[in-house]
Amino acid sequence: MRVVRRHLLGLVGLCIVAGAVTAALGAPLWASHDPIAGDFAASLSPPGTPGHPFGTDQLGRDVYARVLYGARIALFIGFSTVVVTAVVGGLVGLVAGFFGGWLGAVLMRVADVQLSFPFVLLALTINAIVGLGLRNTIISLSAAGWVVYARVVRGEVLSVKQRDYVQAAAALGTGRSRILLRHVLPNVAPSIIVVGSLQFSQFIVAEAAISFLGFGVQPPTPAWGSMLSESRDFLYVAWWLAAFPGAALALTALGINLVGDWLRDVLDPKLRV
């Protein structure tokens, strides 16, 4: 029964993620309106208005279309950040764990300093300095987020390094780079995948939070965070401006979390992130 429930939840998560990806990729197919073009005559129509299932915003833009296109921004930023942090943090963790030495020590000190600072605030500060926009948001989230990978991968490498098969390979005279690529990396890979899936939703929510505060992705680009930010001024008259982008964000985060938990149970039950 427990096994069934575990896989069931993972499957539910997978369906939600598939839905979000479909919405993002096919946004122009599902939405009949341009997400940026406004229509003042139809501004602030409630949900259910013909042609506008989720209503329209203060500029008469179709909320349904904006939520769909918003999925593109969210998933693109989340995915890019996961890839960048996995590569950068993974490399740092590999170097620090496998070779050690002063470089590893310095890198892990940097990671400690970064971890003594709240993630969202750090990403926000970096974003304020490097500048706004889509690309800079990915850069700031990556700069703030690589440390988790570095820590986890370093810990894993340190333990894998002691295993008999690595010791045996070294004793047989296998080169260090070959040991690293053929013996250590494949055994660390499951952790990288699990951390990535668990970080994915954190990055999406953080991106929305940063855009919500006025940094990050700027209007009129339909990002969920900036839509929520704009909705604050209209909360008294138009609840749907806040409800739909936020629900999309929460649902996407939920789906990714479920998949992440499931992957962890299957691939790496010991890992605690």
Place this chain on the structure above:
Amino acid sequence: MRAYVLSRIGQTALVVFLALTAVFFLVRLGGDPVLLFLPMDIQAKDVDEFRQRLGFNDPLAVQYGRFVARAARGDFGESLRYRRPALGLVLERLPATLSLAAAALALTACISIPAGVVAAVRRGSLWDYVGTTGAVLGQAIPGFWLGLMLIYLFSVRLGWLPTGGTGGIVHFVMPCLVLASFYAARMARLTRSSVLETLREEYVLTARAKGLAEGLVIGKHTLKNSAIPIVTLAGLETGQLLGGAVITETIFAWPGLGRLTVQALLNRDFPVVLASVFVISVTYTLVNFGVDLLYGWLDPRTRREADA
């Protein structure tokens, strides 16, 4: 013990120093704060005078040396916007943030620890199912969206609670709920798995075998022994609560450190940014230092390591 405390203070100072250094150089690399701050129609002569006055014309190394020397005395310069010492501004806002964080942490503990314990002890029951589902949902729902929906429901629709600001207990309700929702979810999940692990230990079996009341078995033998990961998480969360406060304070117009920092970042008021970085990293490391001291009480085995 004294050597341990001293080395921890040294570590704290190092972390704070490195954080400040990093932010200082990032800020200077990020562009000219003077041009961003002064009005568009200002004369070039005035810009130069302003730069001269604030010392932006000196080489970077000189500026950095001056910054460190002043920061060591608690002087982060004047806020470009408020024309007042930056550290004073930040410290003024600290109590509001700390009271909100403390209330949220208390609420988190009151919800998540009982929920986690019940879910673990009655594993597989309806309580476990409801609690676990709630935790999964709480983790997925972003705080700022929950905040907006609560404002819509309780302020706009029902008119029961104020939309924001400070004043009385009623002002605490929604910000606390929003801050606590996310952390309670994580803490409940951790409490559940930690208690489940401890319940398998032999001393719990012994306690039951000698006929101890179930309340004592759970309260004294199990909970205290599962507390270490929970307390660790609570310590780490306190730091994240300070970060979460950035968003919560902005939604509910709470006059705290987080809102001040966001405004300072938006206005490029860098003395204030540096002063908040200082205060936040000091608070965070102090909290985790307190957590380390708690370990000694929770698990006597760690005391010897700390003494060594």
